[in-house]
Amino acid sequence: MQDRICEIFYSLQLEGAMLGYPAVFVRFSGCNLNCDFCDTKYAFDEYKIMSLLEVEEVVSSYRCKRIIFTGGEPLLHASFIELFIKQFKKKYEFFLETNGTIWVDFASEFDHIVVSPKFDSLNYEVLENYKTLKNVEFKILVQNAQSLKDIETFFKNLNLISATIQPIYFSNEPLNKFIKRTQDIVEAFKKSNLANSNVRLIIQNHKIIYAEQRGV
Secondary structure, three states, rough: OOEEEEEEEEEEEOOOOHHEEEEEEEEOOOOOOOOOOOOHHHHOOEEEEEEEEEEEHHHOOOOEEEEEEEEOOHHHHHHHHHHHHHHHHOEEEEEEOOOOOOOOHHHHOEEEEEEEEOHHHOOOOHHHHHOOOOEEEEEEOOOOHHHHHHHHHHHHHHOOOOEEEOOOOOOOHHHHHHHHHHHHHHHHHHHOOOHHEEEEOOHHHHHHOOOOOOOO
């Protein structure tokens, strides 16, 4: 089987519950959404056709057991991912980053899933399915201090009691502006109802360290 692979690179996970762990990122090309703030728009149409064995050959060269399937939206390539997991299950740990609009029956095969729903494309039926899994982390992007209210409403609608929220880094945004906006979000978060629940705020560390550099 072959599929469209945008890039494969080795780095640290600098977001969410897996913060600090080395991993090999396998980024698929294509997405079913078109978010204005997307920081990987190049993954919409940049790709190389690769087979399962070709992908594994690149991954294995890094001698890292953690693989993160990301995109774009990686579950547009669910058949490829499912076969990859079946074929190399004894060799690697598998992680997924998804926008939460697509459900797959093999979701429990992942060691960890990050679901990052977008408020203008919510699929509550799919999100409810993910919520039943023990290996799922919800990551909610926040644009500014005022949008914390929308997040509170979303948590109430989904009856979500645990999540990570993360300030969005906008493409070409000056670093000092991003840091100031993040500071405002942090201060608002400390005063919000979210601070009294099992919710934590993690900044986009990789953006501060690498800005818009790719493959890091």
